[in-house]
Amino acid sequence: MTSIIKGIHYKTEQPVALEINAGLIKTSTTGNGVNPNQFIAPGLVDLQINGFKGIDFNEPVLTEEQVLAITQALFEEGVTRYFPTLITNSDAAISNTLNVLLNSCSQNKHINESIAGIHLEGPFLSSEDGPRGAHPLKYIQNPDWDLFCKWQEIAQGKIKIITLAPELPGAIAFIKHCVAAGVIVAIGHTAANSEQIREAVAAGARFSTHLGNASHLVLPRHDNYIWEQLASEELWATLIADGFHLPQALLNVFLKVKKNKSILVSDATKFAGLKPGSYQSHIGSAVELDASGKLFMSGSPKMLAGSARSLLDCVDYLISTRLDSTANILDRASLRPNELLGDTRRCGIKEGNIADLIVFERDAGTTKIIQTIKSGEVVYSL
Template sequence: MSAPTGIEGRDPATGELLRIRVEQGVIAEIHRAADHPAEVPFVSPGLVDLQVNGFVGHDVNAEEPTPEAIVAITAALAERGVTTWVPTVVTAPEDAIHAAIAAVRRAREQDPHAHAAIPFIHVEGPFLSDHPGPRGVHAPDAIRPIDAAEVERWRQTGPVGYVTVSPHWSNSAAEIARIRQGGTVVAIGHTHANSEMITAAVDAGAELSTHLGNGIFPELPRHPNPIWTQLADDRLTCGFIADGHHLPADTLKAMIRAKGTHRSFLVSDSVELAGSTPGRYETAVGGLVELDGSGRLSYVGTDLLAGAAVSLGEGLRFLVSHVGLSLAEALGLVTSVPGRIVQSCGSRPRGLLRVGQPADLVLLTADGSVQATMRSGGLLGAQG
């Protein structure tokens, strides 16, 4: 039996001092006190990232996916305050999707930290738009119509929690309803679907929007358009990339105001080069790319983004510094809201600071910078 331990920090909402006692990796007691030294950091549940394609040189969708890569990503993200993450498997032939899902499943079976950190898998595609622009960098030759039977086959290989689809297909609503009946949550993304198609998808059971504002045509009609429809529908909870490059600050601010902080969450959508040192890199998809000091990853010689290259913690800081949210408000978008989605996908809730919850905690400065992480009761150093 492990000895009791603890951590203390200020409540980001009230400023009160929280003394948190931990036993066997679980929060056993939370004591509140009004007085505290000014230098005491803030304390929060660990960050929850629902969309990670890769990190620090490891790719969820490698040609030969391995459980070791998933374990390495888990450790690197924890050092940056992310204690729950969802591996994202992208558009590919079905056998390649199964291989990636199997690698995540084996990582969860072999490593206790991966098992604790990864509740399930997100499959982004292959049921996406086949149009340049909304398709993004997804392989055009692997895109295919929505197929609930294929989703069920994935679930036989490993724990698939949600799938991103474009509801432009003629049978989209019926297949979305079947996917939901099978126990998988549906998100809308990478789409050229019109407003009526999107509403029909939500009527059929779609609950989420995947990185809204990206994975769409660069030019849209003023109205109606798919962004307005998803912002207006209160049945949808919307994900956003807040790296400062995928969405300008004023756009992100307006979108969060439209959805409300209780229906908005951040994702990193990070790729293999995220967390790497700035420089030029040769990639398997897209060729030569450049990562600059701000975390912008672009194709050399163009203004086109080559993916997201920062962790969720940078997105938290962007909300505080550029979008005008308080630390407490911003934290909800990276803890309790995505944690609620984890629960709706069939896993235990995450992102909560409550007695009985796992002691996945972070210490933060006022601007949202991560100072240290506690994962299941053990303290880790932070890398920002």
């Protein structure tokens, strides 16, 4: 079945008509009768999302119906691919969630096509306060290849990204095993010294997980793990640009230094997409979500309790800062993550590429999704 998608190309700002057939962009021509307010861009890709709209991938009650609900809610946000992110937990809990995700993919076409892989963020992380973040200390452990292989067998190879602290005993050998197995390794929740960061990069680590966050409150001003990761030519960097996790000046520096190797992620919790109010987290903490979208520990406004903004919200925030062009910002949330993943057939609006697309309007400083197209099929329409 052939369909035509029309709009203004987000990069060239010229009218374009895309002929979509069998899930692919077959032709791209100059469009006639195009709405000048509607733009076409690649679908967004979120490499790190813990939950959305009241559903948490890390809660033991997760169901296949909830995974479908998150997938559909993300379509409304323009996200066409995402990585459910499992944080530090018990072996049994992680295994259970992997089973639910695998069954969800096998039972539903949209879920299977949208989950590009699973991101395992822990339990091989620093136990130190600050770098550990909100990860429960009792489940933190050193890298264990046999345990990882057990989880990967349950997931049938769907664990595609793992975040770990490279200073832990056995971490460098673990990274090499992951690289050989085709798993992308990210450095994060770490207290590593500069030499340990360099060793991890030499072993094959590819990117930094939410660079600038999950760190000590005070660091040596010159020799520290943030500077070392920022200086690395090999490392990509994922950034939480929600307006709360990183100040504008730091974002500005990160974007300039990393240039085409920076990627936006939401790192969203289940509170993203909910109304402002008081909530209880699954680890037993009371949290507050205010009208601006800031999520913090009850009674401690300066202590963030994770992110409550979608990837689209992060795009809008970064556009509002004017630190980069709208086209480049959209690339950081779509084209760049696909480049990191090596998925060249989703890198941009080109003939022969997979038709993962969004049609949107800009209205009063926000991006309004008009349509989301997944593998050539309209999966959301306003």
